[in-house]
Amino acid sequence: MELEVRHLRALCAIADAGSLHKAARLLGMSQPSLTTQLRRIENSLGAELFSRERTGCRPTPLGRTVLSRARPLVSGMAALVTEARAAADRSAGPRLRIGSTASRALVGWLRRLRHRLPGTDITLRMDVSAGALLRMVASDQLDVAFVHEVEGCPLAVPEGLVARVLLEREPQFVSLARDHPAAAMPVVDLADLAGDRWMVDPTVDGEWDGLRRVLGEAGLNPPVLHGDYVTAASLIAVGEAVAPCQPTSAPRDDMVVRPLRDDPLAVRLLLFTRPEPGGAEVGAGGAAYAGAFADLEAAYREAALRAEDYRRWLALHKSPLLHAPAA
Template sequence: MRKAARQLGMSQPSLTTQLRRIERTIGGLLFTRERTGSLPTPLGRSVLSRARPILADMSALVTAARDAAVNAQGARLRLGSSGSRAIPGWLRRLHTRLPDTDTTIHIDMSANTLLRMVAEHQLDVAFVHELDGFPLRVPAGLEQRVVADREPQFIAMASTHPLAGLPAVPLHGLAEEQWMADPTVDDECAAMRRAFTAAGLNPRLVYVRDVTTAAELVSAGEAVSLCQPTSMPRHGMAIRPLQGDPLTVRLLMFTRTPSAENAPANRALFDDLVAAYREVAWANPTYRQWLLRHDSPLLHSPGTPGGLADAGILAGSVAGTNGTEFERSTPPRRLTGA
């Protein structure tokens, strides 16, 4: 039930309530709860077999209705993202290039939920992250482009922390700290625990969904938290790289596999996104230093300060994953309307 609720983007109590409502309507028990999980009853298996084609037909009907609405209302572009400081710059570029297009943004911390929405025609594009070692569940019919093949996750801590003055913080130096994680971010907790285990650590882990509260706890020295390297610190907060980069992600853009005539439009969307990400990456002093130390390809991109240029950098391969972002220009949860 917990996994199902996470995939549906809802709380477990809400899913349980909905399931009981369905059982009352049908007039029988659909699932039995065992110690190892929930199992369908014979009635439940019968309902599932009949419900699947109904849901498929309903999905096709909704998709056709939405496509008709788009044709009637004019050009529309529905973006989705799990949160990034690059989003405002991406929207700014899209508004400039497509002034007559109705562009909206939907924020959800679950990358898998966003991919499902693209596959179901609820979104046109999704900009998400994929944690190293925890591949996303990519539905059939989606095309992937790589914005950044390796983005490190930094650590946010109080500016008064004894390790805040280091250029890179060793993971073992934070063994006694209380770590925060957002349970709505796909696989974040599992990735953190894997990194702790590899380092021989077992720190305390607490779950905080509210970004503002998380930032206040960090600034007060009550906890530390992973954060995106493009994050800008608030008052009383320091953001530093983790020594050895034990947690990294890939930044990816997904669209439905386009027709030949739509491929150039998808490429333009991707180019705008890469330019927006490059802009915020270079603007952050701490991330900039990390990029310089690692001779990142990002430094050699067209238009990067310093005169370095290499058209092949971050070109984004086509084939066919977050730490907390404390300073979002867009709300941290769900927003419809740019």
């Protein structure tokens, strides 16, 4: 087996993260796949590069030697890719590379961007991990990233990125079966869901930690299912689970969306980009980024007002979102 740059990148990620689980998330792969890759690398070299301990992975003496040679190679390759992409950008015309976690504002945002920036190549990258998207902005693989930060679980923001706050605190609602006893109430207490299974996607940065904290503070310890939210919707509809959801979520014939009393769950909505050397925010060469935040604000307001329960919540809290800014 010949070592490739991707193998060296994996070794550096394991050393930096301190565990195979965390390194796999950084690399966007499963832990079993990374474990298999590490085993093949070590078999090829004929010795262990990391000692597996209860607290994680630590480089062996040979591992430290290999890492000392691997890091400059990985760094040099990353610089080469960045410079090549920058050269391609200069010759390919204007483009705007957007990253985003899930949001119902995306459709309206893209529609506004395409209308305002005709001739610009606008691409979208979706990811459940805000951290992964921020690393892509930092490495010049994306121009901007629209992400959410779970309250109490701050994101690991790469050095140098700048952010604008779209919404300081967006309440998270709960989705439940239409025939659930709590569905008849306009506002749901956490105590009303004490007997329910909760479903959460652990791959969404901060999601499980945030929910666990809120349930613990309420004195609840319900059974929790881990899975994606597409699967969750099917289980919620038949009464097998409840789950936190965005307030802009649309109800269905078999499922309702309700606010939680006192809004214990919340996220902060942010738009990240890189600064130019002079300090100005950049996107697609600066021009394409100008106005992107305003387009996002308008798209989010549109999605918020379309959701009946969220619209009532906004009116109750006298939110400025109810009023469009002056032209």
